[in-house]
Amino acid sequence: MDYEKIRELSLDELADMISEEDKAFLHSAIREDLQARNIWESIQRDRSRLLADASESHDQHPVEEVLTDLHKRSGRRYVLNISSIAAACLLAITAGWYLFRPAERPPLAVVSDSVPNTIRLVTAEGKTIDLSNDSAGIRVGNAILNNTQRTLSFDASHQSGSGINTLTVPDGKDYHLLLADGTRIQLNAATTISFPFTFPGKTREVTISGEAYIQVAAKADQPFIVHLPGNTVNVLGTAFNINTYDSGLVKIALVEGSVKVATGKKDIVLKPGYELTSARDGITKETFDADKVLGWRTGVYTFENASLQELAPVIMRWFGVTIALDNPRVRSRRFFGIIDRNQPLQAFLHNLERADGIKSSYDQQGVLHFE
Template sequence: MSLDRDFIENLIIQDICGTITPSDKAVLKDAIDKNPELWLLQQEMMRKFQTPDVQEARRQLRESFNARDIIREERRRKRARNMRRAGAITAVVGVIAFFSVKYVSFHSSSEKVSAMIAAAGNKPRQVVLQLPDGETIALDTVEQKLNAGPIAISTHSNTLSYQSTNTNNRERATLIVPPGKDYTIHLNDGSEIHLNSGTRLIFPLQFLDDRREIIIDGEAYVKVARQPGKPFIVRLPEATIQVLGTEFNVNTYDIGVQRVALVNGAVKVKTKMDSLVLKPGMEAVTTDQGMKAGVFDASEVLAWREGKYYINDATLYEVSRVLTRWYGKTVVIDNKKAGQQRFTGMIDKTQPIEVTLDGLKLTNRIDYSTDKNGVIHIK
């Protein structure tokens, strides 16, 4: 069954707003179970609705104001930005509009939206490789070698390497790492990229031009193979990184925020407004307010590569987003007061999610439960 993008967006928004019918909810669940990209889209939209202000707006939202109304309102706002809706409707539409514009403007600039939604695997929560012709391959920890379209693929120990069978192939492939997973890819120029959970990489099968260019959305550790005279370009949603040979970490999990932490070598980070050359040990943080540079703690920033995540005075809203991304399980804050509590500590990915939740329960005076759909509720 092929589902139209507008239809899928409509179902996701109805689900978020609590107006979805049981039959439509079943259709949406089936589509998300088979498509890691749709799961990521749903989680990002849900994340935007886990702030206290937006949750309050949702409670005030009229039941008759359905998802189609929201989409129609957003399109009308694009045509006439001076038009405003009052009260809770404005708050909810504003959040959805902000998310959809950020998501579609970046991703559709490099791949057709239909191709993005089509990135699917028969097995849910699998690392997925999408080839230029639309074929998808579910990758796992089992070693395998196969020929797929224009490339010869080899996987071993959560690592992908490949060779193009066409010596003049400029087409691009997409690697999608769902929540709860991490994966490494060796590009054909010798560069290595370790992708964290909930991350997407778009890369050419061969670097044939005078520069090497990839796109990353999520978090990744990049080791660039040195090729003098052929710079390596990493495009983020709102920034560009240019390197010659180096190691650095990029993080674009928070919408509108890009973090680039340089381990060694040199990189130049550029946005529409600013440009900055980083030295080892420095981190650039870009937002719509500009770019700032500072020193970063490598033991914390890079801890995800060892299965650890350090939290420093973070709210439970922020913690819930990390848990959702790391374990691939939806975590919802049901109690506004609980969500505002703060937590400092470390999440160990090698331990079950219940270990962290029990720790939160002891130290932050909260409770949690899991419903029949596997959604974890913190209250």
């Protein structure tokens, strides 16, 4: 793998100077090669940080300066040719949100959730363990748990049984889980997973509600099965993303390998690069944009032509706030850009006001209102 080429193409993409062929190559590389993805993610983080710094300093021309800075770091020298569309997209990144065009939407009263703000594990024996802070050597029956760097792992050498444990990640948090078989799972905010400490049977089975990215350890003689609301995913060895946030809607995006999705009516085999959406009114299968579907893994949510009503649940999950959209003018706005959870919410609110004059404030109950 030519990692210098990966770096150059990542910068070209940022400046909207990349061909469709090179873009396809780049995103194939970052899906398949860990070091390539690390390079791409590093450039994305640099971009977010530099744009945030420019915004805080009220820089009137942050886009060109940030791109120039990133290209200087790469050692490349050429004139940036930023189209108006690319500049607008990058401005959206600077502002966090950006006005696209108004559209009528039904009213939304309050988006709310009462999940406690702690990452917690409820063991099969009924013991509740707070995982919000690092801790090592936690004994649960015959198992030894380690909770470090937002990751839970455990000593599988102990015969700890196959009772079901439940791990809950609340709003405003994310977390990682390393299962006994070597399977790695990244859990987004407002997500719950049920799993055993060991897999002594013929299958490895977990149940997930919310959003998670799963890298399954290959064991051909012991299939990996994920139970979702109304669906079951059968896996041999693969990496995929699942999303069940919306009631009655399940999305499964396959990055590599092969999965078979049992929807209740028929089994569907999914190929890499495709996302299956299962809804009450049917099933669809189409290619997906990795930036949009997998961006949450690095704290970036990409949206296009989305209303504030559609974005409110994301803000709630990522920042752990309750939102009231009681202004029709605000509800009708549509935006495109990104939300970066690595930046404080107040920075988004400040930039939203600067970009479109939409003000926000908290009431005495701590509910966030947009004006």
